[in-house]
Amino acid sequence: MKVVFDCSNGTTGLILKQLITNNKQLITHFINDKIDGNFPAHGPNPSEIGALEQLQTAVLKEKADLGAIFDADGDRVFFIDNLGIFIDADVIGRLLIWHLNPKKIVIDTRAGWLIKKLTANNLQLTISRAGHYFIKKLMRKIKADFGAEKSGHYYFAIKEADKEKLYIDSGILAAVEAINAISKLPYSLADFNDLLPQYYRSGEINININSVNIQTQPDNINEI
Structure with a gap:
């Protein structure tokens, strides 16, 4: 099995390489694994627009079975399938x-x-x-x-x-x-x-609200 990891210039590469590089059943390819607090590749948040592009390209180039991209501190992860499509x-x-x-x-x-x-x-x-x-x-x-x-x-x-x-x-x-x-x-x-x-997924939608207190103005929240 072949996997591409995009570490987003965060800390996950250090840990992952120690965990899995000796696994003979797994072929790994790392990108953006050099720790850099300026996050030159695509920023620390993998859910931002454009953040997946390098990983998608690498998955297709390497003919990998899976791509995984982490945020900077490694507590979140998103996945790309073998066709380079976000899952x-x-x-x-x-x-x-x-x-x-x-x-x-x-x-x-x-x-x-x-x-x-x-x-x-x-x-x-x-x-x-x-x-x-x-x-x-x-x-x-x-x-x-x-x-x-x-x-x-x-x-x-x-x-x-x-x-x-x-x-x-x-x-x-x-x-x-x-x-x-x-x-x-x-x-x-x-x-x-x-x-x-299959069903429709809108993705997360954020709505800006001004000066609404949930405790004292619950009806205003309901209107939104």
Whole structure:
């Protein structure tokens, strides 16, 4: 399996190279892996317009099975399939749920129907307010096994011997588990995406509001 990693001139390259370079079943290619606080390649946020272009080009050039791009500190990750096409976070969430087989999961309010539909499969799904603080807090409260957020955050419950579970969000761990999941598929990530029910995704829409206090002016929020 061949994977291209775009580290966005952040810190993930240092860790990833130690984790996976000795894996003989994995061929890796790194771009923008030199740490540079000026972020000369495309900025530290992979969700900004144009940030994926270098990775898409590299995936096609290297004929890779997967591309992964991290934000500067490595807690978020987005994916490109073997055809150089962006894969929505809901699809990756669905893939990881299939692979990890959690019993309880938490997703944020922006997550789409593709994940919410899984409640029909004896999976306990809880909706959280967006934001890693709120998702981790809720995961800890209900003892969830996995969490996913539209922003590219993926959350894991890590259990060490004789210790309480740790609830972490990690782009690196999400990428490793995505690689493990894809390696189990009898087809490509692009085919996996095509086999899923298709629906319209608008992407995140931000609305500017002026001088609205949620506590004292809730009706104004409803109007928006």
